[in-house]
Amino acid sequence: MDVHDNNGGTHPHHESLLQVVSVMSVTPLKVTEPRLALQVVTDNDGAMERRGIIGGCYQIVLYYNHCSDDWNLAGWIVESLAKALVDYPLLAGRLKRTKDDHNTCLQIVSNDAGIRLLEARCCLTLPRFLDELIRNKNHEEQLVFWNKIDHQNPEFSPLVYVQVTNFECGGYSIGISCSLLLAEVLVVENFLKKWAKIHNEMLLKNGEIKKPIFYQPYQSKLDEALPSDVISRTLSKKGAESMVFKINSKEASFNKERLREIAMICVEEVEHKFNTKMGSKFSFLVKESSKVTRVQSPSKSKRKHSSMQGLALKNNFQMTPTTWNEFGLYEVAFSKGNTAVYVSCWVASVPDGHVLAVPYPKENASASALIVVSPPC
Structure with missing residues (x-):
């Protein structure tokens, strides 16, 4: 143009x-x-x-x-x-x-x-x-x-x-x-x-x-x-889409493994909304402490939850799409x-799907934000 x-x-x-x-x-x-x-x-x-x-x-x-x-x-x-x-x-x-x-x-x-x-x-x-x-x-x-x-x-x-x-x-x-x-x-x-x-x-x-x-x-x-x-x-x-999720935990312990599991559900939400596929693996980045940041590639085939397991997770965590x-x-x-x-x-x-986990602004330690980015078209 x-x-x-x-x-x-x-x-x-x-x-x-x-x-x-x-x-x-x-x-x-x-x-x-x-x-x-x-x-x-x-x-x-x-x-x-x-x-x-x-x-x-x-x-x-x-x-x-x-x-x-x-x-x-x-x-x-x-x-x-x-x-x-x-x-x-x-x-x-x-x-x-x-x-x-x-x-x-x-x-x-x-x-x-x-x-x-x-x-x-x-x-x-x-x-x-x-x-x-x-x-x-x-x-x-x-x-x-x-x-x-x-x-x-x-x-x-x-x-x-x-x-x-x-x-x-x-x-x-x-x-x-x-x-x-x-x-x-x-x-x-x-x-x-x-x-x-x-x-x-x-x-x-x-x-x-x-x-x-x-x-x-x-x-x-x-x-x-x-x-x-x-x-x-x-x-x-070009063509990448993203969503931001606010995650509140109802569990006493909000550990990193739980965060990865929640990330899988958020990934599925993004796939559904934008009619896209993140692939069998996507990059997951989370800051574990002030001195360590970890980058992983969780496999969807290994981590995909049954509908009952996903429902149980959703009951223990409040996932709210935000901006x-x-x-x-x-x-x-x-x-x-x-x-x-x-x-x-x-x-x-x-180049591929990506999830970034950060603490949620203005909230206590039980809240995080997950930023999910789909692969570019």
């Missing part, structure tokens, strides 16, 4: 709507001491590499109306993001291969390698872009950047990308891509709200709005974008009172 700009011209490809004008890395303001590490444990069949979990990501795009300082925004974000990462250093870390007595393992190490930050411009106004988005969701891919993690040399790949896009005549979007291995840190541990709070306090502390230290508005010519080989991205696969909005993303505001006018969330770059 051709998209018309404000001057009546056409853009045969939605990439031409955007120009990326800068790319930089943002590291924590202070060196992380002591270093933190998150162990990534896989089952015996090497599910993570084969099923694409290493390369998969959770993506968010938040859209905001015009604020008084849109064109300084990327510069201020460098400073506020660096401050926020002090308390969340794993987001600025890298994957590292380690060896134990039996096999090769993966760790996410807070080596302060940094988040990659991009600044871009869009030739459409924000209302016009949102209007086009209703007809073609593919336009949204250009507002969020991701390069899948290199399986052979994962230590060279960022785990988080942030893209700030300024629209014509004001308004902006903040697109965030985060490795599935760290998605819980991003959305459940309140990183986004903490970052926005720091950003607002930093601006208020300065009194009148001044140009940020890192503001470089003319580091590239207005009619030039950065070369494509500098900003080559991994486009997400991505439960993670409080509409409450994230980078300028006082300017909350998001629209938010999109999805899981990308996962």
Whole structure:
């Protein structure tokens, strides 16, 4: 579909709507001491590499109306993001291969390698872009950047990308891509709200709005974008559908085995709703503790419950379909009172079915959220 700009011209490809004008890395303001590490444990069949979990990501795009300082925004974000990462250093870390007595393992190490930050411009106004988005969701891919993690040399790949896009005549979007291995840190541990709070306090502390230290508005010519080989991205696969379930336990013990069993029932719900098949195996990712994340491939043929067993599970657990909005993303505001006018969330770059288990926001330990993603068409 051709998209018309404000001057009546056409853009045969939605990439031409955007120009990326800068790319930089943002590291924590202070060196992380002591270093933190998150162990990534896989089952015996090497599910993570084969099923694409290493390369998969959770993506968010938040859209905001015009604020008084849109064109300084990327510069201020460098400073506020660096401050926020002090308390969340794993987001600025890298994957590292380690060896134990039996096999090769993966760790996410807070080596302060940094988040990659991009600044871009869009030739459409924000209302016009949102209007086009209703007809073609593919336009949204250009507002969020991701390069899948290199399986052979994962230590060279960022785990988080942030893209700030300024629209014509004001308004902006903040697109965030985060490795599935760290998605819980991003959305459940309140990183986004903490970052926005720091950003607002930093601006208020300065009194009148001044140009940020890192503001470089003319580091590239207005009619030039950065070369494509500098900003080559991994486009997400089309056709994936997802559902979010809130899980409340009526049992005294809500263990990991029970969570996997409930995940099977949720998978069947997704298959029925979207008329799709998750396959004999799907990837199941759950954070077992602050130091361990486990990736498994449960076999449906081995774990499929009889109708009586499924009914018994449903009686012990309350499974409620919900939405991505439960993670409080509409409450994230980078300028006082300017909350998001629209938010999109999805899981990308996962070739097969996938289930992500995270604690449910604002609830006690007996509640979890299961995010089920069907295979792309």
